[in-house]
């Protein structure tokens with residue numbers, strides 16, 4: 001089933017010049033970039049995007065990190081895009097991510113973990129609407 005999901009290439013991976021390498025992983029696995037914008041997140045934007053984590057101890061550090069440099073926000077489309085993107089990313093903590101995944105190859109630690117991806121259809125719809133309000137379902 002064709003789906004859309006939100007992907008963010010985070011400041012650590014942008015700084016390391018890994019935008020192309022990461023997008024190649026998506027394209028090589030039949031995920032198509034159908035929308036993209038490069039931007040510096042404001043603290044307010046980052047806080048709203050990650051509001052589900054606002055009670056977590058890592059929340060303020062996460063906002064510091066996500067606003068530390070530019071990010072590339074994308075909508076990806078393809079069969080089972082949500083699950084496929086999560087498989088390609090690997091576990092949140094790169095130390096636990098499977099060999100060959102984006103986080104195993106490009107991430108430094110559980111905070112600076114190279115990429116974000118929506119974790120469910122509901123989250124994907126909310127996250128896509130957050131950055132691409134004109135894209136629709």
Ligand code: CMP
Pocket residue numbers: 053058062092110111112113115116117
């Ligand atoms: P992401 O998939 O974008 O979703 C929430 C983010 O919070 C996560 O990736 C990490 O960047 C960060 N995060 C999750 N757990 C921790 C943790 N234990 N310590 C620091 N940052 C974390």
